């Protein structure tokens with residue numbers, strides 16, 4: 001007899017049964033201008049980047065260099081002025097359920113409870129009420145919000161709402177995760193816990209992750225490669241990729257090790273050079 005689906009959490013079942021997912025990202029010659037015709041400002045120019053299926057890429061760079069612009073284009077929320085984005089070989093023409101998004105504004109449904117917010121995606125995808133609730137509780141436990149499951153978003157702090165947004169995206173089990181400073185509003189302890197959890201989830205479900213952060217330490221701790229962007233309107237040149245730094249530190253990274261700090265310092269130099277000499 002087939003194993004009853006209700007004995008396995010939805011997310012775990014999806015993870016166990018999933019064939020290798022194609023979720024590579026191809027970004028080519030991307031630029032983005034804002035403003036009225038004749039008064040346009042080019043926010044980002046000539047961004048080309050390939051991200052392999054299952055790869056974890058972090059993007060760092062000074063404020064205004066185009067990190068969020070790039071992520072919004074990948075998410076399909078904005079159209080590029082030039083260039084193309086392919087996900088799993090198909091052009092991005094708008095938002096899609098293949099790409100889960102965690103941005104700075106949480107985008108929760110205020111009229112649904114925390115648990116209902118997290119269960120919403122699985123329910124939309126045809127998961128039964130009980131299994132969706134089970135998946136929601138699993139991810140709420142992961143982000144430390146079990147006791148807030150029956151509250152409404154308006155009753156939670158900013159950091160707690162951000163954790164609900166993260167649980168909600170993870171419950172959808174997207175092939176591509178786009179995260180724009182997802183841990184920025186969290187206290188240090190929760191942030192460290194969620195970093196560890198995100199690495200574990202990434203290893204388990206092989207999602208392709210593009211993760212924007214202001215913390216170079218966080219980028220080096222999480223990513224396979226760190227993309228350093230520089231420029232931006234304040235520097236008189238459009239934002240662009242300065243350098244891509246591979247992080248060859250294995251799975252057990254120790255932020256206090258010499259190797260870790262050497263990579264961190266090198267990236268910090270690239271970020272600061274970029275903002276000084278433009």
Ligand SMILES: Nc1ncnc2c1ncn2[C@@H]1O[C@H](COP(=O)(O)OP(=O)(O)OP(=O)(O)O)[C@@H](O)[C@H]1O
Nearest residue numbers: 034035043062063064065066067068069070232233
């Ligand atoms: N909707 C918009 N209209 C006009 N200009 C915009 C718009 N969105 C972004 N910009 C400009 O594009 C540039 C890049 O902005 P973006 O938000 O991508 O930067 P960022 O690297 O994410 O910065 P931060 O680290 O502060 O979040 C900035 O100069 C910004 O002013």
Ligand SMILES: [Mg+2]
Nearest residue numbers: 067068069180
């Ligand atoms: Mg931003």
